[in-house]
Amino acid sequence: MNPEAVAQLRAGNPRVVARAISAVERGGAEAREIIAAIFRHTGRAHIIGVTGAPGTGKSTLVNEFAKHYRQRGQRVGIVAVDPTSPFSGGAILGDRLRMQDLSGDSGVFIRSMATRGAFGGLAAATSDAVKVLDAAGFEIVLVETVGAGQNEVEIAANAHTTIVVEAPGMGDDIQAIKAGIMEIADVLIVNKADHDEVSATIAALEMNLNLKPKAENDWRPPVLKTIATTGEGVADAVAWIGKHRAYLEANNLMQARERARFRAELEMVVQREMMARLLRGVNGTKIERLVEQIAARKMDVYQAAETLIG
């Protein structure tokens, strides 16, 4: 990436930002070149993950959060991730539909991403897209993912502040507990508080939190109520996001979270690169021959893998 393009990216030129995100999403040499050019300009954004079951109101909430931050004059980048169909490789990315209030505002940049499914690819692509937005001067970066599937959950957990969204009225099941994503929540939101059973859902979440052993000075996630479609409770939620950030800063945890993220990224990149390099030196027929041997029970998968690696 030439210095002119970097300058344009840092100035938030939407065309340059959009193209850079496409490139990092695609991966490869161009992606690396971009990251190399912009990485030192990152580290300013407050990265906020928003996760939860489909239909709980994440996109509608993200729209509301963004409006609040815009009122304060902060620039907002949004990455909204939806699943790729495993059958066709295509995807319907519909999160923008709920974010139309933000259109026409050059202080907001919304990007939809499909999970695409390459090994370790999603987390890397999302994290790189966040870096692009960070370098482009978006002070708040909201990352919406579906709270199911390890990759998506990891992405949300890698934020500075992770919000888990729940909605009442899904029977006795509390999706966040079922999906095991309570652990990653810094802020719990019960959205659709206009529905019945809100208090039951809140009580269930509170009880679950109480089960967790608490260290002194530990952050206890608040359980908040919102109605994203009217904006009710959103100001309070934004205030709690601010409190969480202040807590992280007061305890030097911003850096700790960042380090944890970089460690995970590093491991992932090494894994992916090792795999790619290894398989580059192996032709397809060799793998096919090994598969044949495994199928004939002459070798098991571990032994076959060993002949590839060893």
Added chain:
Amino acid sequence: MADRPIRVLVAKPGLDGHDRGAKVVARALRDAGMEVIYTGIRQTPEMIAEAALQEDVDVVGLSILSGAHRDLFPRIVAQLKQKQLDDVLLVCGGIIPDDDIPAVKQMGFAGVFGPGTSTQDIAAFIREQIAQKRGARAVIRLRSGQA
């Protein structure tokens, strides 16, 4: 470098509130392996161009029923041009009178699909057009030594 999936913005400009047709097309394109950014009904030309820009799409597909194409299409094309998105493939579907089709094509819509068009044909058309565009770009890169 492997090509990315084709990214398509499906939008419905105009004031009528039906988007069944647009949704059917969106699903068909997904099933054809494309990434479809679906923005729904009542999209203004500005909103369409902004979404196309931020999402860095290969294709903008417009669905229209209200007959507002005469007024809206030129404004959409102008907005896309203003954002330097001239290279995006433009297609449209819905109810466009036969007499208007030449003018719509003249504006830059490569594909104009009437109500009877099969979704497979739409997907095939898009795939073919994008393959051509990508091929042409690859040639340009090779010639200028950027590959």
